[in-house]
Amino acid sequence: MLNRRTFFQSLTAFSWLPFTNATEIRPDSSTWPKPSDPPYWRWIRQQFPIPADEAYFNTGTLGARPQQVIDAVIQHMRENERTIAHYDYRPEHVEYITGYRKYEDLRTKLGALLNAKGREIALVQNATVAISQIANGLDLQAGDEVLITDQEHSGAQGGWDLRAKRYGIVVKKIPIPIPANDPGVILQRFADAITPRTRVIAVPHITSKYGIVLPVRQLCALGQQHSLFTLVDGAQAVGQLPVDVQEIGCDAYASSPHKWLFAPPGNGLLYVREARMKDVWATIASGNWDNYKSEDGIFRLMQFGTGNLSNLIGLEAGLEFHQSIGSARCFQRIAELSQRLRAGLQQIKGVTIFSPVNSALACSIVNYGVDKVEGTRLMDELWRRKKIRVRAQGGMAVRQTSHIYNSPAEIDATLEIVAQLAKA
Ligand SMILES: Cc1ncc(COP(=O)(O)O)c(C=O)c1O
Incomplete structure (x- = not known):
């Protein structure tokens, strides 16, 4: 049986750590028990510091992290503090903070998980921030309508309600039956609600309270038929089930990898389809808010100033943990x-x-x-x-x-x- 020590002996470094002689933190899944071994899932469970006699079933609120993610974050923070005097902020040198660089490598890895390009991904703090950027960033006039459900999480609804109060857009909350067992009914309710003033459909991939997987592919196809902007809130989906933004056909997709992808709290991602990038203004602005260079994609939507790079190290470690087990x-x-x-x-x-x-x-x-x-x-x-x-x-x-x-x-x-x- 492998123990943590053996496990950590086999680790290799992240390519973008800000120091060169870091203790190695990447999992090498070749040293793991085979998935066919009966103890496999028990061994996976042992990677989490939750005491063995406690059962954690509230990932819907906040996921748990394996020790290797926690170690990666802490170790990175320690090294950052120890070596901060080496930090000279030259663009060609290593980075100690988020908020200013592009992190193309990590965006590409996350993009691959969603079948998107790295430049179509912005690293933000959570799904709330991602959704608010869309709600605030689209050109909408007073009287324009946005269709959402009556099952939104407050973080997915607040941005639209704010825009309604401040600028007079109309937010229509389409009722979802409880329990919901017929995707056709949901689809029909959205189709019936579309008027000539409708501009946006914004729906959860999975609703927060009842865990309803909405027919997002069909809803996005409906949106496309009417030339609407379609946003899917995937806070509960990424890491729980397969997400392919091309197949879904949405214009934007938001998520919080601190739920199902083992990332530390305070990690979020926003996808905007390349063809729609020009339709989304930045909400939070720093030096690159107006950068529309195609190779930079939606880098301008991650202009939030100084942030915590150790948290992104944790996001990458969480993604690698997920991939070491295998998405399927x-x-x-x-x-x-x-x-x-x-x-x-x-x-x-x-x-x-x-x-x-x-x-x-x-x-x-x-x-x-x-x-x-x-x-x-x-x-x-x-x-x-x-x-x-x-x-x-x-x-x-x-x-x-x-x-x-x-x-x-x-x-x-x-x-x-x-x-x-x-x-x-
Ligand atoms: C469906 C859904 N959307 C959005 C959110 C907000 O997520 P966060 O607080 O990570 O921004 C949640 C949180 O539970 C959620 O379940």
Whole structure:
């Protein structure tokens, strides 16, 4: 069995670290147990510093990070402090802060994950910042309409509401049925809401509260038919399921890799399709706010001044952790765990699942409740009895999101407690 020491012995350096003799921090997955080995997922779980007797099921709010990501960030910060006097800010020399350079290498790697070009990616702080940049950056007139859902996270809605209050655009909130089990109904509601004044469709790929996977490809195709700008909020999608922005056909896509991609909190990304880049003004402006050079892409949308480069080191380490396991293996594991939870809950009398059960709309975010049991009580009982952390969500429900650091045994323990509470 590999231990952390063996693991870290095999590491190699990031190409863009600001110092040359850094301890090595890149995982070499050839030293990992084989995925076919029964202990594989147990070993993966051991990479996370969450105590072994605690089960973390709130990735929907904030994902957990493996030790190697934490180490990469801390080590980078330490080295930055130790060597700061070497920092001369010459463009050809290493960088100690974000906010001023292009990070083409990392943008290219993230782009590859989404089937986009590096220049189509801006590194920002989170999905809220990414979405606000689109809501603020498009040329819209008073009376122009933006279609969103009635299931938006506040970070995806605020930018549009602000623009409505300040400049008079009209934000239409299309109701999504709960539970949602028919993509056709959702699509039809959007189609019916389009008028000659509609300019934008902005929808979540996966809704925050109920985990509804919206038919984003069809919604973007609908938007395209009407020459609308289409934005997809993928805060909950990147790292949870395959995301291919070409296939989705959106003009812009936002995400928060600190949820499903093991990145430290405060990492976000924005994709804008090359053909649409000219349509988005910068909101936060520094030296390159007006840089429309095609090779720089949307570098002008990452002009936020001094930021924390160690956080970006962590983002790259998180991406590499995901890739060392393999995207397909991660997605499959996540889907299997949540399906086990859904299937188990469906067997328990007195349990209602508010999330989709139709596989076309279902994902790893499962929102459910037990008759006559307050959501906060269900949350607290799961923690008190087996240290299972879910999130209470409104009156009578909790939200349980399974990631690769969860296990079938943790799901089964959840089901056992839920069954006891449903019987009581
Ligand atoms: C669907 C969705 N969009 C946007 C956000 C906002 O993410 P962040 O706080 O990382 O900007 C969240 C957060 O939970 C979310 O679930």
